[in-house]
Amino acid sequence: MTRAARPYYVPVGNEEQVFKAAFRQGLSVMLKGPTGCGKTRFVEAMAHDLGRPLITVACHDDITTADLVGRFLLRGGDTEWVDGPLTRAVRDGAVCYLDEVVEARQDTTVVLHPLADHRRQLPIDRLGITVDAAAGFCLVVSYNPGYQSVLKDLKDSTRQRMIAIELGFPPADVEEKILVHETGIGQETAARLVQLGQAIRRAEAAGLREVASTRVLIAAGRLAAGGLELRDAARAAVAGSLTDDPLLTAGLIEMIDVYLAD
């Protein structure tokens, strides 16, 4: 069976070296960066490079410790223990990626502590056992500090058990390369979309809650590759997705018209 292709990720700094060094040392990793800047893709690429399976958990408000660690289920008259994704990753030596970890309640993320420090163990109270992490296990969490910092945060005791990698939007030349690769559009079109994206990012202070991420630019590029006129593609993928406010939408459409004019 042939190995899957490496997920496309272009490094913009030394993040790959930092991640791999942390992996080799058994350290947990905290990824910080804005929505759509490539955090998930980065983890996918790292798991591929390191030859480890990747188990991803999208965190949310109602996630419980049992959702991560596992629970007993009733099967007929018997009970059966079913590992949660975190326990599976610990046993199998996988990369466990907790996406948007600050969405989970702090009493839930405390379960990560013994795993994230030198012990690398997962106590499972309900089974009365402690599982040592298999070789190759790596805990990775991610969140968007710009969006979350004032609303939610990781406990300091959780944060300090991890090394941090900060990711931002890639520089223009790298982002153009990504757009060309991900969408199939030409270099010139990619450059114009990237310029639009960068101008919108600079306009963040004008009231936009989120700026144009690499992800939305890729979506616009894909619509264009699918046959849509570029400005229509950007209106659907960028203006429509960033805001519902009519004034801001009009401003975004003006920017799209100015930057993507033929």
Place this chain on the structure above:
Amino acid sequence: MTTLSAAIEPASPDPARRRGKLGRFRLLASGIAGRSLDVMPAAPGEHPWTDGMTIFLDDGASAPGQVAALAVQASLIAAGSLEPGVARRLAGRPALTRRYLAVEGHRALAASEDVLPRPVRSLIERHIAARADSPAASLALALGREPVVEPPASFGAIRPRRLLASTDRRQAVPAEWAGPGRWRDIVRREPDEDAETDGPGDVAAFFSSPGAGRGALAWLLRRVLRLGREPAGGPLGAATSVTTRLAPWRGSGATPGTGAAPTLAGMAAPERRGRTYPEWDVNRGRYRLNWCTVNEVDPRPENGAALLVPDGPTLLRPLARLGLGLGRFHRRLQGDDVDIDAAVEARVDALAGALHDHAVYVETLRRRRDLAVLLLLDISGSSAESAGEGKTVHEQQRAAAAMLALALHALGDRVALYGFYSQGRSAVHLVRVKSFNDGLDTLVMRRLGGLVPGGYTRLGAAIRHGAFMVEDRGGTSRRLLVVLSDGLAYDHGYEGRYGEADSPRALAETRRRGTGCLCLGFGAGADLTGLRRVFGTAAHANVARLDQLAGVIGPLFRSALEARRMA
């Protein structure tokens, strides 16, 4: 001789209407400049120009012409071409200003080239842009005798005095408070930019420069120079005067610069009784005990019009969802999920022949509300600053306070609302708008509507007394202190690092006692770093527009309540 321009065009109450179609350019301008900018129509016959916060464009020009002019002005802002140091050198010297624009315009456009729309890039004359690498170099070229190519019409104009006046208005708050008066509340009608002169404007500009000091002498000179430009016998605010009084506190009758204490509209004299509180002295690393005295003040509502609560997304839904948060209760007789542990135990008991419990479900229940909230509204003079959208920070904060009070009251929470301002450590005043035991009626809305900004901000003492009130009078086990403020901690002996260190201390003390703290700032141009410094690790957010409040208030309240005792 300095000529004075005609009266300032009266501002329409609706900025969106004044912007008209130009409003669509605000994001573009902000994107090029890298910070929030407004776009408004210029007066008829005026060249495009900017005061550093707003770009004024010819409403009747073609769209490409408007984009080009906007790009030039936004690039000048982004490149630092219009900083006060440069503007002071250009003030009153139109020929020099024109030469400066002819060079610096190209340099600024070239510096912003990466973010300029393609059609605008053709404006850049690279050989001119290459002649200077900074605003100072462009200024040196303009001051020299070498010929300079006249700038194209799309470059518009630079209006140094308007830039300086705008900078004054934005930055004068803490600086002027250090002086004996508050003449920041005076807006000068600026002399005509086209009049070349070395008149008093330049001298005034010198004395308003940071290098000229902010002491009493500098203040006096500035004051004298300003008064010198007022017509004889023309009182401040008179129709014929060249100054316009913004009336930061109505009905006070006080003139700026008297140093008199601000008298808030319709407010009774502060009560003599007061509580004393400590204050954190960051310089000595210890508290100053009994340092501040806080008085509670009753306003006279008859002077205020009832505040009209703005239409917009109601806060009821996010707050209702918050206060009645879902809790998962185990071992229930009914529920929406199986309680696995209880079920396993029940099964084991059944197999063992023991009496087993049928309560094997997890039920999701809404918890009873048990919440007291004290809203602390900053009514110090700094809140009279513009928050954009044609509203002041005070108006935004006041409307938000009304919306929060109405929503929390409707949900059955205990709510109190107090304004606060200060005049030194012995006179920190909390103005009662609604106590916990008052009903929420027209009287309260009139008191709220009658609040007018004035005085200073001794934030720490206000927070400490607010915390005392919610803890002493709230009567619930869950308590929350909500501070609506621009975060500008400033009072006599309460400046800079000192004031910024005391406020987070006061918030942390409050949270340690189990009262949640939440701080809200308003306005698109708020200093987020400053807010973070002053509010520390307390839950805080800046809301650019009032209609965005509904989107953040729920998570913020939840965060504030969860953060209790974690300080």
